[in-house]
Amino acid sequence: MSEIKKFNIVPDIRLLVDIGQANYQVPEAVSELIANSIDARFEDESLEIEVSIRPELVSILDNGKGMSRDILGEALRLAADMNQVTGNTQSRKGMYGLGMKAACSSLGSHWRIVTRPPGDRNEYSVELDLAEWLKKKDRQGWEVEVLTSTYNPQTSLLGARAHGTAIFLTQLRDSETFHTAVIDKLSMAYRPHLLDGDKISVNGNPVLAKSYDLIDNRRWEIDLDVNGHKISGWYGLDTRTHNDGNYGINIYRNGQLVEAWNKDFLRQHLMSSRVVGEIELPFIPANFHKLGFNKSVEEWKIVKKAMTAELKQVVKASGEMAKNKNDPLRQAKAIKGLDIALGLASSITGQSAKTTDPENGIVVKSSNDMELEVSDKEASGLENKQNLNQIFLDGFLYSLNYQFDVLDDPTIPWDFLYDSKTRDLVAVINTDSRLFQTSTDQEFIAILALSESVVGFLIRDLGYTYPRAREMRDNWLFEALESREKAKR
Amino acid sequence: MSPSDDIQRPDRYSELIDAWGSFEKKTFDNWIIDVSECYFRSGIGIKFASQLLSIQPAELQAALNLASLDEDELALLATLNPPKTTWFTLAASSPDEIRQALDALKSAKEGASPFSVVARAIREIKGPTSMERIASLSSEAFGHAAKKATAFNLLNEKHIKALKGWESRVRTGRTLTPPQISYAEGLLRELAEQGAIVRNSRDGDEAICDEILNAIGVS
Numbered sequence: 078m079s080e081i082k083k084f085n086i087v088p089d090i091r092l093l094v095d096i097g098q099a100n101y102q103v104p105e106a107v108s109e110l111i112a113n114s115i116d117a118r119f120e121d122e123s124l125e126i127e128v129s130i131r132p133e134l135v136s137i138l139d140n141g142k143g144m145s146r147d148i149l150g151e152a153l154r155l156a157a158d159m160n161q162v163t164g165n166t167q168s169r170k171g172m173y174g175l176g177m178k179a180a181c182s183s184l185g186s187h188w189r190i191v192t193r194p195p196g197d198r199n200e201y202s203v204e205l206d207l208a209e210w211l212k213k214k215d216r217q218g219w220e221v222e223v224l225t226s227t228y229n230p231q232t233s234l235l236g237a238r239a240h241g242t243a244i245f246l247t248q249l250r251d252s253e254t255f256h257t258a259v260i261d262k263l264s265m266a267y268r269p270h271l272l273d274g275d276k277i278s279v280n281g282n283p284v285l286a287k288s289y290d291l292i293d294n295r296r297w298e299i300d301l302d303v304n305g306h307k308i309s310g311w312y313g314l315d316t317r318t319h320n321d322g323n324y325g326i327n328i329y330r331n332g333q334l335v336e337a338w339n340k341d342f343l344r345q346h347l348m349s350s351r352v353v354g355e356i357e358l359p360f361i362p363a364n365f366h367k368l369g370f371n372k373s374v375e376e377w378k379i380v381k382k383a384m385t386a387e388l389k390q391v392v393k394a395s396g397e398m399a400k401n402k403n404d405p406l407r408q409a410k411a412i413k414g415l416d417i418a419l420g421l422a423s424s425i426t427g428q429s430a431k432t433t434d435p436e437n438g439i440v441v442k443s444s445n446d447m448e449l450e451v452s453d454k455e456a457s458g459l460e461n462k463q464n465l466n467q468i469f470l471d472g473f474l475y476s477l478n479y480q481f482d483v484l485d486d487p488t489i490p491w492d493f494l495y496d497s498k499t500r501d502l503v504a505v506i507n508t509d510s511r512l513f514q515t516s517t518d519q520e521f522i523a524i525l526a527l528s529e530s531v532v533g534f535l536i537r538d539l540g541y542t543y544p545r546a547r548e549m550r551d552n553w554l555f556e557a558l559e560s561r562e563k564a565k566r
Numbered sequence: 567m568s569p570s571d572d573i574q575r576p577d578r579y580s581e582l583i584d585a586w587g588s589f590e591k592k593t594f595d596n597w598i599i600d601v602s603e604c605y606f607r608s609g610i611g612i613k614f615a616s617q618l619l620s621i622q623p624a625e626l627q628a629a630l631n632l633a634s635l636d637e638d639e640l641a642l643l644a645t646l647n648p649p650k651t652t653w654f655t656l657a658a659s660s661p662d663e664i665r666q667a668l669d670a671l672k673s674a675k676e677g678a679s680p681f682s683v684v685a686r687a688i689r690e691i692k693g694p695t696s697m698e699r700i701a702s703l704s705s706e707a708f709g710h711a712a713k714k715a716t717a718f719n720l721l722n723e724k725h726i727k728a729l730k731g732w733e734s735r736v737r738t739g740r741t742l743t744p745p746q747i748s749y750a751e752g753l754l755r756e757l758a759e760q761g762a763i764v765r766n767s768r769d770g771d772e773a774i775c776d777e778i779l780n781a782i783g784v785s
Contacts, residue, residue: 476679
């Protein structure tokens with residue numbers, strides 16, 4: 078015997094509250110509500126959105142299309158298909174019909190929404206108190222009441238707006254919100270709209286489109302065709318490197334930032350950290366909270382491959398700028414290299430000039446691979462004696478060299494590398510250190526760095542005590558410098 | 567920083583420690599990439615990370631610099647596992663330079679410093695840098711640049727004085743310091759860009775103009 082029994086699977090009304098447990102921070106929730114305002118904008122009219130963030134109230138007022146009574150009622154339904162409800166055929170930021178409810182619920186437990194479409198003599202409002210909502214006995218009672226009242230600019234919460242929507246949230250979950258954090262979020266999240274003339278203010282402060290600090294103020298266009306879909310945008314090189322992670326590509330979907338500082342297209346590294354840019358990816362679905370893309374879809378993998386190839390040269394240029402810190406033209410050279418690689422400039426090669434070998438003693442070179450050079454006169458017949466390029470200890474000869482490079486901590490003036498297999502010791506002088514940057518006597522710095530590296534190596538790698546290591550260092554340094562002076566004479 | 571970051575932190579440290587300690591278990595290129603990724607995920611600085619790993623900060627920095635190379639270049643390095651004293655130099659090199667450096671390391675004499683072997687091999691390809699070429703300019707070149715700057719009413723008094731100062735410095739057998747070389751490069755480039763120092767000069771100073779233009783790498 079078989080039997081079918083039907084069950085009503087309407088969710089418990091608690092879901093309207095639980096949906097607010099989404100991962101929204103206040104700026105993100107406000108941003109999500111603004112996405113709805115933008116979806117409801119008039120194509121030919123500048124949108125003005127006023128956000129207010131107070132300890133007891135968060136409000137968002139716009140002069141968009143507003144909603145009729147029926148649309149407002151539908152908008153409160155979870156997972157409502159607003160395209161169908163509104164008859165909208167334009168691309169929208171709203172995707173799942175959940176954003177407004179999730180954002181409101183994550184901000185506060187008392188909602189008041191007032192809206193008015195253009196030309197309507199009435200305004201429509203809904204008031205929801207989630208605490209009262211939860212007390213309802215009917216756990217499947219999802220009905221909300223939409224109040225219709227005659228619009229009066231003197232008393233309406235919409236004020237003098239001829240049309241638009243206002244959302245007021247009280248009984249806030251988080252009363253300590255910095256409105257500057259909201260401004261910061263919105264300035265990047267809606268950069269394309271702000272540049273197009275839409276206006277957003279937070280507590281009376283205008284939100285300005287995020288600006289980039291680019292080298293030479295230059296941007297390289299991205300215009301890729303991926304399986305019939307277009308990826309458009311730009312990339313550039315920031316004037317500074319970023320330890321704070323604020324580099325990579327900001328990815329927008331229909332003008333709304335979905336992923337900030339994406340690093341999927343470049344290897345996360347300080348040397349790549351000048352690379353910044355923006356792309357618009359309307360064809361990849363955003364995830365539930367629009368805080369990232371659905372990266373499991375095939376299109377994303379193709380985008381990743383295409384963008385990685387697209388950014389390869391600029392990543393390289395970013396790396397070039399981190400190298401050769403002694404070269405004041407490294408930035409210009411890196412940009413030039415990028416232009417050449419992109420076919421935007423032709424190659425200009427410098428002719429090599431013959432370098433004159435120094436006569437004697439230490440020569441400080443300006444390249445990355447500096448070494449203390451010992452004259453031939455000094456080197457001959459001194460194989461097992463101390464000089465600035467070697468130290469002879471307990472029957473073994475150790476090579477000594479030094480180089481200039483960047484250590485990512487300006488408090489470290491120098492450090493050393495030692496390879497025990499080849500007995501090769503290299504002092505690395507940090508060109509980002511205060512000492513290097515304030516000194517003009519690099520020869521002296523090199524000798525200091527090498528001396529201290531010798532001590533460090535004797536203690537760490539050969540196990541000497543500090544007093545013994547110091548004594549050995551002193552003797553080596555004395556003999557090496559004396560040997561150099563003799564050779565000069 | 568969110569509370570969840572705090573919770574994840576110890577794992578991120580262990581991840582970095584494990585990555586660094588897995589040198590023997592992985593190919594060199596994979597090891598470099600893993601270390602770099604774990605380091606940047608850890609969110610800690612180079613000094614703290616090197617203490618955590620009980621290594622020198624330079625060692626970690628050199629590995630991170632290598633991670634900026636292309637995968638092909640890293641794979642090339644993995645054929646030899648070059649000594650760590652060469653890492654900084656290799657990280658700043660082009661694919662051709664890396665190939666030359668690895669060949670030189672393979673055929674290096676026993677007891678030779680890998681650092682010096684690599685530096686020399688790369689220098690053979692690269693030739694002298696513009697800084698080195700400027701360092702080798704004659705005293706006459708600096709003096710001539712000063713004269714041209716005056717004649718063409720370019721550069722200011724301080725700049726011209728500097729050029730004259732270097733003329734005397736080089737004449738008396740002293741070399742320019744790196745900051746002076748950088749400064750000189752800027753001034754000489756300005757003179758070239760403004761047309762005071764040109765190829766095929768009609769002022770009868772072709773040779774000395776060429777010497778300067780060669781040094782700053784202008785064709």
